[in-house]
Amino acid sequence: MATKYTIGVDYGTQSGRAVLVDLSNGREVADHVTPYPHHVIDECLPDSGIKLEHDWALQHPDDYLEVLRRSVPAVIAQSGIDAADVIGIGIDFTACTMLPIDEQGEPLCFSSEYINNPHSWVKLWKHHAAQPEADKINKIAAERGEAFLPRYGGKISSEWMIAKIWQILDEAPEIYERADMFLEATDWVISQMTGSIVRNSCTAGYKAIWHKQEGYPDKEYFKALDPRLEDLTETKLRGDVISLGSNAGGLTDKMAEMMGLESGIAVAVGNVDAHAAVPAVGVVTPGKLVMAMGTSICHMLLGTEEKQVEGMCGVVEDGIIPGLYGYEAGQSAVGDIFEWYVEESLPGYVKEEAAKEGIGVHQWLEKEASAFKPGQTGLLALDWWNGNRSVLVDTDLTGMIIGMTLLTKPQEVYRTLLEATAFGTRKIVDAFHSNGVTVDALYACGGLPQKNRLLMQIYADVTNREIFVADSKQTPALGAAMFAAVAAGEAAGGYDTIIDAAEKMARVKEETFKPIPENVELYDRLYKEYSKLHDYFGRGENDVMKRLKSIKKSTE
Ligand SMILES: Nc1ncnc2c1ncn2[C@@H]1O[C@H](COP(=O)(O)OP(=O)(O)O)[C@@H](O)[C@H]1O
Ligand SMILES: O=C(CO)[C@@H](O)[C@@H](O)COP(=O)(O)O
The missing domain is CATH 3.30.420.40 (ATPase, nucleotide binding domain)
Structure with a gap:
């Protein structure tokens, strides 16, 4: 034929x-x-x-x-x-x-x-x-x-x-x-x-x-x-x-x-x-979390039973692959946070350096940020620049960075923002995994996996899971x-x-991102701190983010 x-x-x-x-x-x-x-x-x-x-x-x-x-x-x-x-x-x-x-x-x-x-x-x-x-x-x-x-x-x-x-x-x-x-x-x-x-x-x-x-x-x-x-x-x-x-x-x-x-x-x-991207990266069985990574991330996962998971967007029988339960969760800003930093908060000298070297600003920041070990920046961030659409489901939460000093450099802030979004994904992975919807490996598609290798390695290290990347331009x-x-x-x-x-x-690239054990260990320690901040600011112990919003509103 x-x-x-x-x-x-x-x-x-x-x-x-x-x-x-x-x-x-x-x-x-x-x-x-x-x-x-x-x-x-x-x-x-x-x-x-x-x-x-x-x-x-x-x-x-x-x-x-x-x-x-x-x-x-x-x-x-x-x-x-x-x-x-x-x-x-x-x-x-x-x-x-x-x-x-x-x-x-x-x-x-x-x-x-x-x-x-x-x-x-x-x-x-x-x-x-x-x-x-x-x-x-x-x-x-x-x-x-x-x-x-x-x-x-x-x-x-x-x-x-x-x-x-x-x-x-x-x-x-x-x-x-x-x-x-x-x-x-x-x-x-x-x-x-x-x-x-x-x-x-x-x-x-x-x-x-x-x-x-x-x-x-x-x-x-x-x-x-x-x-x-x-x-x-x-x-x-x-x-x-x-x-x-x-x-x-x-x-x-x-x-x-x-x-x-x-x-x-x-x-x-x-x-x-x-949802259509899931079989396009070859995922038709449970245990593999597919991340459509761009301005935001959609997380898609398959299961054999209907389970309840905090903050998920939904579980639907036949919702992704007929015969299985499809789970969806998401982070409302990922690439958008990096873009905000590059557009709104980056000193002019970085742009000049990047231009001198003939590379983009993201590429320059990625290169410089790769020189740090996990934890070496002394910084930690909450990735809520566009609220929280994952376990907390609260659009009134906002972003924050802790640990700044007079010596903090732009590439350190950039790396911290990449890490914060990876911690956000780990929250989702943990929420599924601990509720019986197993996550063994990650599959990435969308624009980001093609653009930033450091980001992908950080996701592998923070989640302690291998990441397979789509080998398709239009997943x-x-x-x-x-x-x-x-x-x-x-x-x-x-x-x-x-x-x-x-x-x-379906196709994924031959090269995958594998967790590096020493990074995994360091990120485990940082993730504990992230989780403390996450719960402190996100679960009502300190509603300062909401109070700031309401003070702001009262001034308008
Ligand atoms: N090298 C890079 N590293 C990290 N983020 C990047 C890089 N280049 C672009 N971005 C971010 O990627 C996002 C665009 O992702 P893409 O998948 O192409 O778009 P969309 O989500 O609209 O489909 C933008 O938010 C942009 O800031
Ligand atoms: O909400 C969903 C899927 O459930 C998306 O269609 C919506 O977020 C739009 O995503 P994109 O901007 O196309 O990546």
């Missing part, structure tokens, strides 16, 4: 990227990025200029189709392959990124009647204006002793589906009423490709409080939130929830023509970016392409399971 291919499309925050993948070995044959024409809409609506409030973040649904219009034909052209050899397409998306649609599946923001109402647009994952609703969701769930709460580490986020829907109901009841359904954008794009709507088990589970056995929370809970929400799950959240890797339907003639593909090819059910997109191969099935030239696909298509 001629070589077969699938296409994975990774929908990020700023752009979408299509990758054409060879199914025999997972080789990424061609890729193409389409920046979203309307960008992230966080100040005012396009055309009308209607102003958005603080903490809003919207997107334009047509930007997602634009990615298909431009990037899919581009990868076919670039690769020179015959489009007839593409047997499937899959996508992964940011989440919860959601929108209201009408009975025809059209986004409400496409209609002239609603275009000027910001609530008719796509709410992006980082739309944070539904916090008052999220607070009530959590308070009422805790009061009622709702069984779902521990599955989400004790807190439902304002980024997720129910908070966003409730904000629409609170602030734009006419949009709530008019919406036939609320849908994850990943499911909407799939519905555009197939002509029918199905929901995927990943976003339903992690973002919409759906459980494979128990379904959504019961009507009484929704009624307690707001009587108008009582029937939400059987009306506007209705629809089958389908396991990852399922075929959501064949590609319609219209979409096939638009993208230059054959009609009828398999379209995999929607997926989430970090989530490769994962989406692998799920497309499963949706197509072996008979069509794909694979019958994601495990088979991972065996043939």
Whole structure:
């Protein structure tokens, strides 16, 4: 049989990227990025200029189709392959990124009647204006002793589906009423490709409080939130929830023509970016923690049982790999902390030194910071520059560095910040491991592992675990392409399971980062100190960070 291919499309925050993948070995044959024409809409609506409030973040649904219009034909052209050899397409998306649609599946923001109402647009994952609703969701769930709460580490986020829907109901009841359904954008794009709507088990589970056995929370809970929400799950959240890797339907003639593909090819059910990356680094069994490392870190882990772990974002059966429980946790700032330091706090002489040596500032700092042994800087930091999204789940916490002297150098501060984020990851590793969800090895993908070797060695030393690094430029997109191969099935030239696909298509680099025993020992001592500070400032013994915030607020 001629070589077969699938296409994975990774929908990020700023752009979408299509990758054409060879199914025999997972080789990424061609890729193409389409920046979203309307960008992230966080100040005012396009055309009308209607102003958005603080903490809003919207997107334009047509930007997602634009990615298909431009990037899919581009990868076919670039690769020179015959489009007839593409047997499937899959996508992964940011989440919860959601929108209201009408009975025809059209986004409400496409209609002239609603275009000027910001609530008719796509709410992006980082739309944070539904916090008052999220607070009530959590308070009422805790009061009622709702069984779902521990599955989400004790807190439902304002980024997720129910908070966003409730904000629409609170602030734009006419949009709530008019919406036939609320849908994850990943499911909407799939519905555009197939002509029918199905929901995927990943976003339903992690973002919409759906459980494979128990379904959504019961009507009484929704009624307690707001009587108008009582029937939400059987009306506007209705629809089958389908396991990852399922075929959501064949590609319609219209979409096939638009993208230059054959009609009828398999379209995999929607997926989430970090989750799709897991099989793409070959992880299809428990014990291996996958870290998508960039501006922040998403931690993904598989287990055979549903366990409760402090601060996790969620545990969902079939949420990552069908047949297993998928666990997700995260750190809300990692690369962003290093960027803050470089952009906002670095003396000019470092930039000059780096320029003289013809290297980037990060590279200079990494080189200089590598000269220190663990503990040699005398510094320690708490990595809460963007709050804490791991075991403490508290956005009001802030960062700190202790141990500064008149001799402290920028490279020492930089190293301390790298270490602080590694300690943050160790908290997550320990929380899982001590609750019976074993972590034996780490797998890293995303931009950071390619950029900073010192960072990766520190993570190996601090967690005392070997780290395998993805050998793929576009790990989530490769994962989406692998799920497309499963949706197509072996008979069509794909694979019958994601495990088979991972065996043939997933890759990690040969070189790994192994813990260095003497560093492990030193970091154990530093981690004890980190943990003391973590609990002292994070668990209520000293709420100075919150008091400072409130004093600051009182001065505004
Ligand atoms: N050499 C480096 N060492 C550490 N961090 C870096 C380095 N270069 C860039 N960064 C940080 O990496 C982050 C970008 O990571 P990347 O994975 O490319 O992006 P994203 O999370 O948006 O996908 C930024 O926060 C940036 O500050
Ligand atoms: O929340 C999730 C996954 O659960 C992500 O989609 C969201 O944080 C966006 O991540 P990226 O900015 O695309 O790395």
